[in-house]
Amino acid sequence: MSSQTENALGGSLSQDYRTTSGIPVKAFYTPADVAGLDAVQDLGLPGQPPYTRGVHRDMYRGRLWTIRQLAGFGTPEETNGRFRMLLDQGATGINCVFDFVTNRGFSSDHPLAEGDVGQGGVAIDCLDDMRRLFDGIPIEDVSVSLVLSNPVGAGAIFAAFLAMAQERGIPWDKLRGTLQNDFLMETVVLTAPNILEPAFSLKLSVDVVEFCTEHLPQWNPISFAGYNYREAGADAVQEAALVIAHAVAVAEEMVRRGHPIDSFAPRLSSFFTADNDLFEEVAKYRAARRVYHRLFQERFKPQDPRSSRLRFHVQTSGSALTAQQPLNNVTRAAYHALAAVLGGAQSLHVSAYDEALCLPSEAAALTALRTQQVLVHETGVTRTADPLAGSYYVEQLTNEVEQRILAYLKQMDDLGGLVRAVESGWVHRELMGTSYDRELATTSGERKVVGVNCFTDDVPLEIELFRFPSALEQQRATLERLRAERDKGQTEAALERLRQAVLADENTMPHLVAAVRAGASVGECCDVFRALHGGWHQPLL
Amino acid sequence: MALIKVVMAKMGFDAHYRGAMMVARHLVQRGMEVVYIGNRLPEEIVRTVIDEDAQVLGLSSLSGNHMVMVPRILVLLQQEGAERVKVLLGGVVPTEDQKELLRQGVSAVFGTGSSLDAIADWIEAAVGHGPDAIQV
Numbered sequence: 044m045s046s047q048t049e050n051a052l053g054g055s056l057s058q059d060y061r062t063t064s065g066i067p068v069k070a071f072y073t074p075a076d077v078a079g080l081d082a083v084q085d086l087g088l089p090g091q092p093p094y095t096r097g098v099h100r101d102m103y104r105g106r107l108w109t110i111r112q113l114a115g116f117g118t119p120e121e122t123n124g125r126f127r128m129l130l131d132q133g134a135t136g137i138n139c140v141f142d143f144v145t146n147r148g149f150s151s152d153h154p155l156a157e158g159d160v161g162q163g164g165v166a167i168d169c170l171d172d173m174r175r176l177f178d179g180i181p182i183e184d185v186s187v188s189l190v191l192s193n194p195v196g197a198g199a200i201f202a203a204f205l206a207m208a209q210e211r212g213i214p215w216d217k218l219r220g221t222l223q224n225d226f227l228m229e230t231v232v233l234t235a236p237n238i239l240e241p242a243f244s245l246k247l248s249v250d251v252v253e254f255c256t257e258h259l260p261q262w263n264p265i266s267f268a269g270y271n272y273r274e275a276g277a278d279a280v281q282e283a284a285l286v287i288a289h290a291v292a293v294a295e296e297m298v299r300r301g302h303p304i305d306s307f308a309p310r311l312s313s314f315f316t317a318d319n320d321l322f323e324e325v326a327k328y329r330a331a332r333r334v335y336h337r338l339f340q341e342r343f344k345p346q347d348p349r350s351s352r353l354r355f356h357v358q359t360s361g362s363a364l365t366a367q368q369p370l371n372n373v374t375r376a377a378y379h380a381l382a383a384v385l386g387g388a389q390s391l392h393v394s395a396y397d398e399a400l401c402l403p404s405e406a407a408a409l410t411a412l413r414t415q416q417v418l419v420h421e422t423g424v425t426r427t428a429d430p431l432a433g434s435y436y437v438e439q440l441t442n443e444v445e446q447r448i449l450a451y452l453k454q455m456d457d458l459g460g461l462v463r464a465v466e467s468g469w470v471h472r473e474l475m476g477t478s479y480d481r482e483l484a485t486t487s488g489e490r491k492v493v494g495v496n497c498f499t500d501d502v503p504l505e506i507e508l509f510r511f512p513s514a515l516e517q518q519r520a521t522l523e524r525l526r527a528e529r530d531k532g533q534t535e536a537a538l539e540r541l542r543q544a545v546l547a548d549e550n551t552m553p554h555l556v557a558a559v560r561a562g563a564s565v566g567e568c569c570d571v572f573r574a575l576h577g578g579w580h581q582p583l584l
Numbered sequence: 585m586a587l588i589k590v591v592m593a594k595m596g597f598d599a600h601y602r603g604a605m606m607v608a609r610h611l612v613q614r615g616m617e618v619v620y621i622g623n624r625l626p627e628e629i630v631r632t633v634i635d636e637d638a639q640v641l642g643l644s645s646l647s648g649n650h651m652v653m654v655p656r657i658l659v660l661l662q663q664e665g666a667e668r669v670k671v672l673l674g675g676v677v678p679t680e681d682q683k684e685l686l687r688q689g690v691s692a693v694f695g696t697g698s699s700l701d702a703i704a705d706w707i708e709a710a711v712g713h714g715p716d717a718i719q720v
Binding site: 158 | 600609620648695696
């Protein structure tokens with residue numbers, strides 16, 4: 044017992060303590076640490092510039108965060124069943140994840156895809172799959188997040204969603220939801236065969252933003268996926284800085300295309316993680332809102348206050364979860380969720396305790412949902428906005444995170460902007476470097492992970508793992524039927540028009556909707572993009 | 585003395601490369617040569633192992649495609665007479681899958697939370713510090 048207690052304290056009080064992203068932490072804080080803080084200029088009230096204290100005046104009193112648990116595995120029918128279960132149990136939004144094959148815009152019958160169809164997300168190949176995925180789900184009432192990470196496939200799959208909505212007689216301007224549609228996901232965070240050039244991937248994502256600005260005023264056409272930057276290695280500062288740099292890059296491109304900032308900026312949205320370092324995470328959300336507001340004011344001079352408000356979804360960290368002693372993950376995820384709510388998130392997914400082992404089982408998914416409901420109904424955290432405001436520590440940490448975000452943004456500006464920083468491999472190297480340092484700290488035991496490098500068990504606890512049949516056979520059959528039933532001439536003509544649109548640098552979205560309606564598969568649409576702008580090699584090593 | 589040579593690959597469409605890159609980087613730090621080939625089919629992975637004359641093949645699975653891809657790789661290695669190659673699997677691999685793949689010929693599985701040093705130590709012990717140490 045005594046040796047374990049010593050381990051837990053981890054050293055003497057005179058030790059150099061730092062947050063996870065390396066910010067020094069003092070033993071205590073006093074008013075002197077926040078002496079320069081202007082309560083009006085730097086904090087304001089909740090719902091007022093610079094939005095440090097949150098984007099809404101009455102915060103969760105006025106509108107609770109959306110309880111949006113991620114779901115997606117196997118066939119469209121299986122995922123549809125999980126959607127229904129979550130909605131029946133009190134979830135208030137859909138959050139659909141797709142398998143890697145779909146996300147990358149390949150057909151399920153691609154030779155490389157054999158082991159991945161329906162793994163880690165649902166498999167979608169065509170319009171008919173989309174009909175079955177949302178069968179009986181009231182998409183006119185429930186907001187739908189489609190976690191289509193990569194711009195290469197996001198447009199085509201979104202096009203299938205739009206075509207399905209139209210068949211059901213739901214006008215596009217009534218649809219509410221979010222696409223991820225993040226070119227960093229495609230070029231930095233994840234890997235795949237045949238990757239699009241970063242500049243073209245960004246172009247495709249902005250096509251969706253432009254299309255939604257004209258046709259889907261309630262849709263968030265992009266969600267800057269800080270969560271995933273973090274999972275790929277970033278620390279809290281890098282996560283927030285990359286989100287903001289990305290938002291600026293998209294806004295610049297939209298302005299270049301002739302769209303006034305206020306026509307689209309209110310619908311840009313972001314996505315953050317909630318990781319272990321509770322106060323640093325809260326400081327991150329607060330600092331990010333302030334930097335985002337000031338930067339958008341300075342660069343784009345919007346008139347609409349919503350144009351410089353950073354709204355975000357949070358998913359509790361996946362990489363902080365452990366395969367060892369998996370029930371500890373329930374506790375971890377609850378702390379993560381608390382950080383998100385103390386930081387003013389608009390929407391939340393709590394990760395399931397079995398995620399370091401398998402896709403979430405129904406029991407684990409339900410426990411994650413219940414974690415949110417306990418937070419809402421039992422802890423009282425929703426009573427007042429930005430409850431940590433005025434804490435010497437949290438305000439000082441917010442300032443420090445802000446300064447570091449600004450310094451990081453300056454570095455990217457000096458490199459020629461985000462796209463150049465990606466093309467040169469700088470972003471990859473940054474994330475890998477941070478990630479590797481953290482791994483070494485875990486290996487050496489300097490960073491403690493309960494159940495992994497301390498307080499370990501001799502006899503591992505086994506939990507029941509979630510298993511489901513492969514979706515490959517059904518998807519193959521779907522594709523065969525599609526190819527047999529469609530008017531081949533029409534499909535080919537639609538794909539050719541898509542190709543011409545790419546060559547002429549037109550917006551691809553209307554052509555994707557037309558192609559999907561004309562019987563093109565998602566894979567065929569995306570092959571058009573890859574043929575013209577694929578083959579980019581990630582500068583990894 | 586020649587370096588220990590390791591080929592690292594992601595199988596199929598599995599898109600999460602961070603774990604594989606962390607291991608690759610650490611093995612290089614520990615004095616090994618690492619060839620990272622990204623997302624490949626079993627045939628291409630085995631071809632690279634043979635062409636590079638590697639003693640170790642590191643496979644990383646997060647998406648869950650290992651039960652389809654790994655057995656195929658093991659069979660191909662056998663067909664090529666390269667069963668001496670140590671096959672390491674890392675990532676999110678359920679215990680039952682670990683047991684089955686170890687039975688089929690995977691040399692070791694390092695799940696999430698494994699220490700980088702433990703992986704490097706294992707390779708050094710299994711392969712020795714050069715090709716001469718391999719037990720054929």
